[in-house]
Amino acid sequence: MNSDRWLLPEGIEELLPPEAEQLDRLRRRLLDLFQRWGYERVMPPLVEFLDSLLTGTGNDLDLQTFKLTDQISGRLLGVRADMTPQVARIDAHRLAQREGPVRLCYEGTVLNTRGDGLGGSRSFTQIGAELYGHAGVESDAEMLALMLETLACAGLEAVFLDLGHVGIYRALAAAAGLSGEQEADMFDALQRKAAPEIDAYLTQWGMQGPAADGLRALVWLNGGGEVLPQARQALGGLPDVAAALDQLEHLAAMLETQHPGVPLHFDLAELRGYRYHTGVVFAAYAPGQGRAIAQGGRYDDIGRVFGRARPATGFSADLNRLMSLLPPAEASPGGIYAPPVSGPAAASQAQRVRELRAKGERVVQGLPGQSSGALEVGCDRLLVLADGQWQIENI
Numbered sequence: 001m002n003s004d005r006w007l008l009p010e011g012i013e014e015l016l017p018p019e020a021e022q023l024d025r026l027r028r029r030l031l032d033l034f035q036r037w038g039y040e041r042v043m044p045p046l047v048e049f050l051d052s053l054l055t056g057t058g059n060d061l062d063l064q065t066f067k068l069t070d071q072i073s074g075r076l077l078g079v080r081a082d083m084t085p086q087v088a089r090i091d092a093h094r095l096a097q098r099e100g101p102v103r104l105c106y107e108g109t110v111l112n113t114r115g116d117g118l119g120g121s122r123s124f125t126q127i128g129a130e131l132y133g134h135a136g137v138e139s140d141a142e143m144l145a146l147m148l149e150t151l152a153c154a155g156l157e158a159v160f161l162d163l164g165h166v167g168i169y170r171a172l173a174a175a176a177g178l179s180g181e182q183e184a185d186m187f188d189a190l191q192r193k194a195a196p197e198i199d200a201y202l203t204q205w206g207m208q209g210p211a212a213d214g215l216r217a218l219v220w221l222n223g224g225g226e227v228l229p230q231a232r233q234a235l236g237g238l239p240d241v242a243a244a245l246d247q248l249e250h251l252a253a254m255l256e257t258q259h260p261g262v263p264l265h266f267d268l269a270e271l272r273g274y275r276y277h278t279g280v281v282f283a284a285y286a287p288g289q290g291r292a293i294a295q296g297g298r299y300d301d302i303g304r305v306f307g308r309a310r311p312a313t314g315f316s317a318d319l320n321r322l323m324s325l326l327p328p329a330e331a332s333p334g335g336i337y338a339p340p341v342s343g344p345a346a347a348s349q350a351q352r353v354r355e356l357r358a359k360g361e362r363v364v365q366g367l368p369g370q371s372s373g374a375l376e377v378g379c380d381r382l383l384v385l386a387d388g389q390w391q392i393e394n395i
Helices: 019-036 059-064 084-094 137-153 166-176 180-191 195-204 210-218 227-234 239-258 302-306 319-324 344-358
Strands: 047-049 066-069 076-079 102-111 123-132 160-165 264-267 280-285 294-298 312-318 336-338 363-365 381-386 389-394
Touching: 019 102, 019 123, 019 137, 019 319, 084 102, 084 123, 084 302, 084 312, 123 137, 123 319, 137 239, 137 280, 137 294, 137 312, 160 166, 160 239, 166 180, 166 210, 166 239, 180 195, 195 210, 210 227, 227 239, 239 264, 239 280, 312 319, 336 344, 344 363, 344 381, 344 389
Parallel strands: 160 264, 336 363, 336 381
Antiparallel strands: 047 076, 066 076, 102 123, 123 312, 160 280, 280 294, 294 312, 381 389
């Protein structure tokens, strides 16, 4: 007999009570929050044709996507590793009749081929929001404000924000004349903040001038608000760079007005999602956490291949991870135990149970021969028949 049939694949977890109940309560709170902000929920499918699922996302998501063959069409399918491209498809194609800004939110399970670290999960519940059809920094500010509200609603208020802008690196790489291979090498070195390696690359490629100096400086441009004026001096005054810095300054000012006191950190070498993000990128961190607890940014024109190029900005979070940062789940919040009865009392008891459940009470119906009692099934009250009436008594 195989004794390990209960084992799950590495990085695949399941939730038991009361954690499953805690996750569901958190999910409902956050979706209600999105609804109050005007975000409409969509429910994309778990699998799609692979070429649609990976549109505009680059190689990173391709490597994270489980693939299988559709037995009906013979085409490759993908199990979603990120819901953002699916929501972009919905805006561009299914909601193409809407011309103005469209606000959408989503929640669902995603599956990755690899975890995000040693022992990291490969299957989790992603939740997020996207705003389509507005290119101004105001929509980025709304998305950041909603992300902060989301974390506060989840019980995480002591967070700080990390802001960057992929347009800065794009402008410097274009001005320096980097080839595709050189741009990839430089990108990798910037992510590791390997300053000697960056300098060696530029020397090897014989690149000099303001753009090369800007690439050398980029790795050091991280810190508080002082980073932005430093960047204006260090990055050669390229128009696209100046425009990106203007956006970051405007965004920081709006955040200070809407969420005063939230710590802001700028990292101009942070190129998270570089292959599909087009502008501002941001992430939220909690004390003691080395990885972002929520992240997002601007990814304009991702819907072009679906027939409609639109400005877009959004964020997402791992609901399971947010829950893991909260205090441990408590046991079920009590309930009423209805002991098994027979005869004429059974009908009146059933009626009383229906009434209590309709009022929102948790009622557990005992079964004949059941050995466990009220306490074992998480109940703190008992339904008893007294003077012909079903009464509730504390245990």
